[in-house]
Amino acid sequence: MKDPIAIHRAYQYGDLDALLVLLDDPPDFPNQRPTGPLSIAEIPLEYAIYHSPMAFIQTLIDFGADPNYGDHAGFPSLIAALSTDRKDVGEILVLLLDAGADIQQVGVNGFTPLHYAAAYQTPDLVQLLLDRGADPDARTNVDDYTTPLEEAIAQNRREAVAILEPVTGQDHV
Template sequence: MAEDPSEFQRRAIALHAAYHAGDLKSIRKLLDDPPGFPNSQQPYELGCAGTPLEYAFCWSPASLIRELLEIGADVNYSVVDGFPALFTLLETDREDKYDLLTLMLDHGADIHQRGINDWTPLHYAVAQRDLKAAEILIAHGADPHLKTRIDAYTSALEDAERYGLDDLAAILRNRTNA
């Protein structure tokens, strides 16, 4: 028997509120404690597709993200939309995104994971003109010379130079000379 649409809507609203509140216990309950949690895919019908970690980047306090990582959330989860974990995080306007970027890297996020346009997270930071993210990525070992395998076949350093992003290019060059 199909679930009552009004009950589905109530659960969707409650789930979103639980993410906002950082309430892991309620999130698990509202998702019916799925096998493989926190690396399970959430039901699209509840308006929260993707993994709990992916959804938490956009809606939850850092404490929930930390808690998800502590219970084994995969920081390198698969995506088909071109926005793996580090890209999703860099896309947000969270005030704490740089602390979370460091936390993700410390939990094994792949510094060279490919995403949209075959970019690495460093390419994405350059495209966003995000100096602080580039500094953090470089400090964690990002390779400024790693080239895309499609389109222009450029490195993050070449992109920064081509677009006249002198501050970013200098950071990337300094990594090269270190």
């Protein structure tokens, strides 16, 4: 069985050579799907977004990682980045978008990256996503089919509300 601690450390330290050895140099790396009992490798880019230095995320993209990987768990690359507490989330978003990540990726319950940023992240990330073409009128596919503005209101994210109201033409007052 592969050593999950060693695999995690290879990601954590951004050691591509060690990671390839530990994963038995899969031919479809870095876009392979996890197989067998050990799924720590998950999708390499996704795992790196959560656990690796920014430079290693760039290395995986340079190595051919697909920023639009399909994720059965509902955390495509942009939403994975937004779901972390990393201080470099904005840089990761720019890196992924510049590498071709779809700004309208859909995650759990139809949340887009803009929904996630409006509800849980900083206003500068809301603005970044809007500047890069995120749809402020996108709706989730559950409950009340909310927009990013409605998510920001529900989470009492006043600064996000102030950014989203003018671009949607809606006023929540």
